[in-house]
Amino acid sequence: MTIPVVEARGLGKTFGSGTEQTEALRGIDLVISSGDFVSLIGPSGCGKSTLLRLIGDLVSPSTGTLAVNGKTAEQARVDRDYGIVFQSATLLDWRTVEKNVALPLEIMGFGDEERSNRSRAMLDLVQLGMFKDHYPWQLSGGMQQRVSIARALAFEPSLLLMDEPFGALDEMTRELMQQEVLRLWDETGTSVVFVTHSIPEAVFLSTRVVVMSPRPGRISEEITVELPRLRNQDTREDARYFQLITEVREALRRGETGAGS
């Protein structure tokens, strides 16, 4: 048996203290196996971003246990087991595209040559090799986000955390980026945890969709996406794809009515 990439048991998170307390997550049980592409979907306030941040040890849990690659989340972070992509590309304005991709490599102590080799290879992988000497503000939003993905993958992490990475992009760019992420997932073999509030996006990308509901944030259902591993534009017109979208939508609705009761 291989060790799961993520294993959460009874995980909970409460922000604040006293009367100002907000329970963001309660009783999360989640196992993500190596190579999975798992989407976390749910309405705002369902704690999906908080769950992602817990996995990344950017916040610490209040209750329960969490293991990442069989270690504590903190140890996994210190071991640089994951790369992260936010909704805003968060590129450093004063660095060229190539230097932005090289940032984690600099911090992790890679040598000069390895750094430039790797960042150039990563930029080629996201098809931005020609733009290596540009500054971030000279690129479109979609290109900036591709740089940010290249940066997250530059040190070959076993896990990629993505927090609504395409939320700020237009629909056309968004579909292209989804295709791109699937290709990168296939080529690098990394596992992905992907936060989104778009149902079609979750279905198109994932091997498994984790449906969450709010107040307090919890997992209401998990839906395995039985589509071929590699998907293309035809997948978007597949009857099975539409059926899965309906399934996720209904699960979301059940989650909301459940929360009301």
Add this chain to the structure above:
Amino acid sequence: MGAGTKRGLARTGVSILTLIAAFILLWEGYKLIWTALGWEWPIRPDDRTLPHIWDILVTLFQPVQRNGPPFILVEARAALLTLREAFVGFVVGGAIGFALGVLFVRSRTAERAFMPYVVASQTVPILAIAPMVVVWGGRLDVPQWLTVSVIAAYLTFFPVAINTLRGLRSPQPTALELMRSYASAPRETLWKLQVPTAMPYIFTALKVSAAASVIGAIVGELPAGFRGGLGRDLLQFSQQFTAAPEKLFAAVLIAGLAGMLFVGLITLAEHRWVLARRRPIS
């Protein structure tokens, strides 16, 4: 880029010349109209209060003493000495200010403990501080001009400290999370993220400080009894104001140019190291 910069410089040159022309027109126009109408408020337009621009310019090129070098040369040398004091004070004060900013961003305890004193230090008039520094410097056998630099540094460090702190706190929260995800050491986060983010803030402070350091040096020269700098000459000319007002105006012109030269150099450095690499502000 090169052509654009050249065009920008040309435009700056034209606007500076326009401004000078407008200023001369305003000055002489005021004199003309107020004299013609016999008005005396707010400033009397006579030559003892408001000398002609050309009288001021002529003064610049007349010798101060019989057969001595012209006024402009004497005062330029004085300005150079004052600028040296100001520059040393600026560098020392800037370094102290930056270090305080870094210390405060790293330790809330240090900020809480020392920030009130940093702020209080600036509420004490420089005229009170300067003589003390001069006396202490004299006891320690420090060269006089260096004592003046200490006074300049006193005016310099504050804006740099405040703005450095503000700038170091200004990275986006996600950028800090990104550094945390890399398990970046605090030092690394400081130099790779916080300091570069703070650069525009720091340069704004440096420009304020460059001007303040010149004022600090001029004021500091007075209690220090430092001869040969602008401070002493400005004091002397202000005492002679009723007899020869154009001398004070000419000296003020040179002092102003000295300050502008200093601030201009900082602005140039800012363009070279900060603005050229960032999103153009439109």
